[in-house]
Amino acid sequence: MSVALVWVVSPNTKVLNCFGVLESSSFVLGDPSWKMRAEIRRKQKWNSCSLSSTDVKYPSSSSGTKLPILSSMVANPAGISSEQKVYDVVLKQAALVEKQLRTGREAVDVKPDIILPGNLGLLSEAYDRCREVCAEYAKTFYLGTLLMTPERRRAIWAIYVWCRRTDELVDGPNASHITPQALDRWESRLEDLFQGRPFDMLDAALSDTVTQFPVDIQPFKDMIEGMRMDLRKSTYKNFDELYLYCYYVAGTVGLMSVPVMGIAPESQATTESVYNAALALGIANQLTNILRDVGEDARRGRIYLPQDELAQSGISDTDIYAGKVTDKWRCFMKNQIKRARMFFNEAEKGVAELSEASRWPVLASLLLYRQILDEIEANDYNNFTKRAYVSKAKKLLALPTAYTRSLIRPPRTFK
Numbered sequence: 001m002s003v004a005l006v007w008v009v010s011p012n013t014k015v016l017n018c019f020g021v022l023e024s025s026s027f028v029l030g031d032p033s034w035k036m037r038a039e040i041r042r043k044q045k046w047n048s049c050s051l052s053s054t055d056v057k058y059p060s061s062s063s064g065t066k067l068p069i070l071s072s073m074v075a076n077p078a079g080i081s082s083e084q085k086v087y088d089v090v091l092k093q094a095a096l097v098e099k100q101l102r103t104g105r106e107a108v109d110v111k112p113d114i115i116l117p118g119n120l121g122l123l124s125e126a127y128d129r130c131r132e133v134c135a136e137y138a139k140t141f142y143l144g145t146l147l148m149t150p151e152r153r154r155a156i157w158a159i160y161v162w163c164r165r166t167d168e169l170v171d172g173p174n175a176s177h178i179t180p181q182a183l184d185r186w187e188s189r190l191e192d193l194f195q196g197r198p199f200d201m202l203d204a205a206l207s208d209t210v211t212q213f214p215v216d217i218q219p220f221k222d223m224i225e226g227m228r229m230d231l232r233k234s235t236y237k238n239f240d241e242l243y244l245y246c247y248y249v250a251g252t253v254g255l256m257s258v259p260v261m262g263i264a265p266e267s268q269a270t271t272e273s274v275y276n277a278a279l280a281l282g283i284a285n286q287l288t289n290i291l292r293d294v295g296e297d298a299r300r301g302r303i304y305l306p307q308d309e310l311a312q313s314g315i316s317d318t319d320i321y322a323g324k325v326t327d328k329w330r331c332f333m334k335n336q337i338k339r340a341r342m343f344f345n346e347a348e349k350g351v352a353e354l355s356e357a358s359r360w361p362v363l364a365s366l367l368l369y370r371q372i373l374d375e376i377e378a379n380d381y382n383n384f385t386k387r388a389y390v391s392k393a394k395k396l397l398a399l400p401t402a403y404t405r406s407l408i409r410p411p412r413t414f415k
């Protein structure tokens with residue numbers, strides 16, 4: 001097996017780069033329930049500059065009931081919508097955690113002992129490196145994690161670092177060298193670490209985390225699949241396609257995090273609904289990220305916006321590359337922002353169900369990220385040349401707001 005690894009963490013230049021070269025790997029997905037998105041669709045009322053009622057189509061749900069959906073959300077040609085595929089993963093993840101609660105950790109999946117590579121030293125050192133990376137790259141979020149129990153916070157740092165490294169493969173300075181084969185090798189390295197054979201120190205921390213918490217490999221594999229999608233696609237036909245992409249690169253983070261953050265012992269919500277909320281937060285974050293970065297992405301030849309909705313709004317790819325803020329664009333953006341906010345609202349309901357110390361960092365990150373949408377509005381929808389930016393003062397204000405709200409448990413309505 002040939003191995004080459006470059007791993008640079010530079011606090012000064014903000015370069016975090018990893019490029020692991022190993023050998024081979026694979027992936028799968030797969031069944032339905034429509035609860036969360038059906039609810040979002042139900043609430044989604046498009047404003048005066050939106051799609052017309054003729055764009056609403058009625059596919060059948062698995063139970064045979066007709067669900068009104070926007071044309072852009074119509075099931076893909078293979079017949080299974082992205083929402084169905086993703087919901088299957090949600091159900092599987094929720095079932096795994098429930099099984100763990102019923103049977104005790106060991107019975108779920110006996111994970112092998114970790115073999116620390118070479119002279120990498122103590123596990124605590126590995127977690128410490130993760131902490132440093134997290135503190136450097138996600139300062140506010142890092143502060144939030146300090147409120148969690150020591151075991152949980154270091155597990156979240158380890159997950160954070162793995163996600164960040166994975167994202168850097170396609171987004172970082174070495175992105176142009178990344179091939180599907182490199183992603184296959186990154187995936188086989190992931191399988192190894194889940195088997196207790198980490199490749200480096202940062203992997204060793206995650207390897208330990210997955211023995212401590214009922215974290216499943218599927219969302220990790222799915223994130224890598226998102227990176228593959230990024231390599232082969234630069235546009236998205238409709239929201240169904242974009243939704244799948246958002247699940248892969250960000251919804252997965254929610255699914256990875258819940259088993260570590262923990263559901264409150266007093267919560268009466270179903271595990272599945274908490275996972276759904278976590279998924280919604282990932283999707284909301286990613287949609288926001290996309291709306292913030294339209295200009296930047298276009299300059300890289302990428303348009304992460306539903307092509308059918310653009311066309312219905314009278315906007316072409318050329319218009320996006322030209323980057324002119326027109327009334328058509330403002331209208332289109334209003335609808336996209338509205339959709340992202342619906343996912344945030346869906347996510348917010350789930351936060352109260354998390355274990356007490358996890359609520360505050362999650363709510364803080366939700367409030368902070370959601371504010372980016374307000375900033376896009378404040379920039380008069382110019383996301384071509386102006387980066388929507390939440391000021392330090394607003395960020396700081398979000399922290400006590402989130403803290404106070406995280407202490408108040410709302411009346412029981414979330415199931």
Ligand SMILES: CC(C)=CCC/C(C)=C/CC/C(C)=C/CC/C(C)=C/[C@@H]1[C@@H](COP(=O)(O)OP(=O)(O)O)[C@]1(C)CC/C=C(\C)CC/C=C(\C)CCC=C(C)C
Pocket residue numbers: 141144156159160163164167171249250251253254255257258274275277278279281282285286289347348350351354361362365
């Ligand atoms: C407390 C908390 C938020 C925990 C999550 C910690 C964690 C493991 C984060 C990993 C994030 C990461 C590095 C993801 C890789 C892909 C990626 C970069 C996605 C984008 C994030 C924003 O990053 P940034 O603005 O830096 O983007 P650029 O790369 O610079 O373009 C994403 C938009 C998505 C991140 C998704 C989440 C943080 C999901 C959060 C959901 C939960 C923590 C579940 C909470 C549970 C309930 C019940 C609501």
Ligand SMILES: [Mn+2]
Pocket residue numbers: 167171
């Ligand atoms: Mn990125």
